[in-house]
Amino acid sequence: MKLSVKIFFGICIPSIIAILIVSMILINKNNETVLETETQRSILDLQSIEDEIVDATSKNVAIEDFIQIIANYYKEKNIYLFYYENTEVIYKTTDALILNNKEILNVEDNKYKTLIENKNNNYYIFISAKLDNGNVLVYAKNVNSIYEIRASLMRMCIYSIIIAMIVIAIIAFIVSKTITKPIVEMQKEMVKLSKGNYDIYLKENNSELGKLSKNFNKMSKEIKNRNDELLDVINSKQIFIDNLAHEMNTPLTSILGYSELLEKANLNEEQKSKYLKYIQQETKRILDMYKKLLMLSYKKNADFEKSKIDMEKVFDEIKDTLKNRLSQNNIELILNNQLKTLLADETLIIMCLSNLIKNAINVSNPESKIIVNAFKMNNKKYIQVVDQGPGISEENIKKVLEPFYRVDKVRSRKNGGAGLGLSICKSIMEMHGGEIKIESDLGKGSIFILEFPNN
Numbered sequence: 001m002k003l004s005v006k007i008f009f010g011i012c013i014p015s016i017i018a019i020l021i022v023s024m025i026l027i028n029k030n031n032e033t034v035l036e037t038e039t040q041r042s043i044l045d046l047q048s049i050e051d052e053i054v055d056a057t058s059k060n061v062a063i064e065d066f067i068q069i070i071a072n073y074y075k076e077k078n079i080y081l082f083y084y085e086n087t088e089v090i091y092k093t094t095d096a097l098i099l100n101n102k103e104i105l106n107v108e109d110n111k112y113k114t115l116i117e118n119k120n121n122n123y124y125i126f127i128s129a130k131l132d133n134g135n136v137l138v139y140a141k142n143v144n145s146i147y148e149i150r151a152s153l154m155r156m157c158i159y160s161i162i163i164a165m166i167v168i169a170i171i172a173f174i175v176s177k178t179i180t181k182p183i184v185e186m187q188k189e190m191v192k193l194s195k196g197n198y199d200i201y202l203k204e205n206n207s208e209l210g211k212l213s214k215n216f217n218k219m220s221k222e223i224k225n226r227n228d229e230l231l232d233v234i235n236s237k238q239i240f241i242d243n244l245a246h247e248m249n250t251p252l253t254s255i256l257g258y259s260e261l262l263e264k265a266n267l268n269e270e271q272k273s274k275y276l277k278y279i280q281q282e283t284k285r286i287l288d289m290y291k292k293l294l295m296l297s298y299k300k301n302a303d304f305e306k307s308k309i310d311m312e313k314v315f316d317e318i319k320d321t322l323k324n325r326l327s328q329n330n331i332e333l334i335l336n337n338q339l340k341t342l343l344a345d346e347t348l349i350i351m352c353l354s355n356l357i358k359n360a361i362n363v364s365n366p367e368s369k370i371i372v373n374a375f376k377m378n379n380k381k382y383i384q385v386v387d388q389g390p391g392i393s394e395e396n397i398k399k400v401l402e403p404f405y406r407v408d409k410v411r412s413r414k415n416g417g418a419g420l421g422l423s424i425c426k427s428i429m430e431m432h433g434g435e436i437k438i439e440s441d442l443g444k445g446s447i448f449i450l451e452f453p454n455n
């Protein structure tokens with residue numbers, strides 16, 4: 001059964017039953033009170049008749065004669081009198097009424113017995129009293145009007161209940177729809193969510209359902225974010241594979257072309273050695289790429305140990321390795337090292353710094369300077385590589401850390417780069433719990449900052 005239907009009947013049925021019970025109790029209570037009042041009034045009436053009988057007997061008037069005298073007066077008021085000796089009626093003011101229940105005649109001195117009976121579709125109240133001579137006087141009064149009022153109240157009550165039922169049904173309908181509306185909306189949105197539509201928003205407020213909507217919105221937002229992240233990962237993996245295929249294609253095509261030439265063409269020794277050199281160059285390029293890719297995947301299965309490395313030693317080694325490159329390009333490398341040690345993996349740090357300095361050499365003009373600053377600030381350790389190269393645009397800064405991305409493609413390729421150096425640096429820094437930041441001024445140069453966490 002639908003929740004709205006349940007709420008509808010849940011309101012209607014108990015309300016109508018409650019109204020019915022309360023109405024019945026009130027009508028019956030009212031009827032009892034009116035009957036009680038009428039009984040009291042009738043007893044008073046009977047008492048005054050008794051007094052008059054005492055008065056009449058003192059004047060030697062027979063009781064039945066006296067009753068006969070007052071009979072007409074009481075008949076007009078729908079009151080009838082019966083005079084009993086034991087269980088025999090000696091005199092009565094009407095023949096239309098027959099008293100079947102003789103129990104009422106069994107009344108004690110100075111007491112009254114009452115009885116209500118339906119005679120000929122009319123209700124009568126019977127009250128009996130014992131006279132001084134031991135006979136019993138029964139007073140009967142038509143109280144049908146009281147029962148008619150009760151019947152008319154009952155009819156009014158039924159009409160009222162019908163009207164109340166309609167009003168309650170309308171209210172119950174509105175209430176059930178109001179309560180279930182957000183639930184229905186939520187259900188619709190859930191269907192959308194299950195079909196992969198994550199752009200969902202439900203109205204939020206402080207009610208229980210409003211809070212549920214708030215959590216639902218949070219949940220769908222979270223799913224959307226996770227989904228976007230997943231799509232990003234899938235996307236970047238696809239880009240990675242596409243780039244890798246593209247990067248492999250050029251050297252492999254060259255190797256195939258030169259090897260075919262070597263096999264088929266009639267070449268002199270000089271040409272042969274030239275083509276063999278090309279083949280070696282391209283093979284070296286593939287090998288280099290292979291090593292770098294290995295490094296990237298090594299990061300994912302990282303099992304490296306950090307130790308306190310001597311930074312003087314690290315910089316000496318780097319300087320030594322890059323000595324030739326620097327002098328070939330006539331570039332000065334200035335080292336400002338304020339760090340004694342660094343908690344890191346020595347091989348990886350040397351690889352990362354060498355990559356950055358090699359890049360700086362590649363983009364720098366002859367006679368320019370490359371400055372490396374190593375220092376501690378706010379409990380964090382930093383290594384900066386500052387160059388006077390062309391700089392990197394805002395847009396490219398965001399992309400250079402991605403694998404295979406190259407800003408100056410021709411120059412980069414000429415230098416043997418595959419666009420993997422910076423993404424390797426990024427991975428190395430992530431492994432150390434740090435990060436790589438780039439600051440650049442187009443036309444003036446760039447600063448690559450390695451930030452190490454406080455260990």
Ligand code: ADP
Binds near residue numbers: 390391400407
């Ligand atoms: P590559 O191995 O091709 O140099 P990197 O990932 O190291 O790849 O660098 C990506 C690209 O970022 C390079 O192709 C180059 O165009 C650009 N780049 C790197 N370092 C600098 C720098 N110091 N100044 C300007 N551009 C740079």
